[in-house]
């Protein structure tokens with residue numbers, strides 16, 4: 001028996017996130033999209049008080065203790081509210097995932113509780129570099145062992161909350177001659193000397209999130225803040241992304257759902273040729289296809305989130321299935337959100353192209369779902385690699 005019923009805890013989390021999205025994110029979404037900035041002073045404390053920046057961190061480290069599936073459901077709601085604001089609010093879960101996966105008990109106690117202190121703090125996952133995006137092994141940032149500490153030098157780009165984060169998980173190479181076998185992860189305080197913010201990006205979509213370059217110039221990191229072992233960071237990154245992709249898929253479903261609702265309402269009230277445009281099969285079939293795609297995407301992220309939850313609990317079989325399931329969910333939902341939001345603009349006609357309606361924003365926001373946390377081509381690279389070893393398509 002498969003149960004599609006949400007638990008009481010899940011229903012409460014979804015309801016709370018939906019209310020937050022409706023009452024706190026939607027009213028300010030258009031203004032900060034236009035400004036192209038994350039309104040930290042306006043929204044961060046509210047998000048912290050609602051437990052949204054630390055919801056996936058276990059309770060013993062000051063978080064909300066939500067499992068990955070419930071966390072993904074929360075993402076769907078927040079991204080339904082505003083994908084830009086939700087990206088900056090949600091970035092803590094990507095940044096803290098490597099600490100939860102590979103950190104020691106001391107590291108978790110040292111770094112995680114500070115994210116829910118005071119007015120709240122932001123964390124950033126610093127992997128991407130100008131010459132190393134999809135090709136993680138090409139990282140040029142170096143980490144040098146200086147006896148009692150490490151010294152990090154390099155440049156990261158496109159970092160969500162880069163330059164405004166209090167905690168970074170940073171990936172660097174300890175020995176470039178070893179390629180990906182030289183990679184190591186570090187937990188780095190945002191106030192450490194030598195960290196500076198470069199260009200603040202002016203983006204097409206998710207404009208209310210903060211994205212920037214970050215420079216590490218002789219940044220000293222205590223030995224105790226090495227994440228896992230030297231040479232194993234490539235696997236930490238891959239495991240992190242496997243665990244968080246259900247959340248990106250859910251985010252894409254949230255954006256698509258927002259666009260669908262807007263298009264449906266418009267199609268029912270817009271009259272042309274003497275009848276609402278939804279009476280034309282050309283329009284109603286677009287809406288039915290949007291509905292089907294959103295429903296399919298939601299089931300894919302539910303499954304990936306369910307596997308991620310079981311894997312987090314130590315289920316090795318679930319962990320083995322997670323990579324395929326999360327890549328399927330992320331690629332499908334990212335492509336789906338792009339199609340659904342584009343169709344939503346089409347249904348609104350010329351009005352869809354105007355900033356007076358939110359669908360043009362949804363379309364701009366959806367594009368990132370095909371790019372960040374591994375492009376949709378890279379998801380297919382992962383899936384193709386799995387296909388090469390696959391003999392039959394059993395229930396995954």
Ligand SMILES: Cc1cc2nc3c(=O)[nH]c(=O)nc-3n(C[C@H](O)[C@H](O)[C@H](O)COP(=O)(O)OP(=O)(O)OC[C@H]3O[C@@H](n4cnc5c(N)ncnc54)[C@H](O)[C@@H]3O)c2cc1C
Pocket residue numbers: 091124125126127128130132133134135157158159160161203206211368371372373374375376377378381
């Ligand atoms: C708004 C935003 C926020 C981001 N936030 C973060 C963050 O917080 N932390 C972080 O570390 N990074 C972040 N990123 C970076 C993001 O993860 C990368 O942009 C992404 O992984 C792609 O890397 P790239 O941009 O260098 O593209 P490239 O890797 O140069 O890819 C260019 C194109 O080539 C394709 N391609 C590359 N290799 C292959 C292949 N083998 N087969 C087929 N196609 C291929 C890609 O799919 C893409 O279409 C963010 C990016 C954006 C835009």
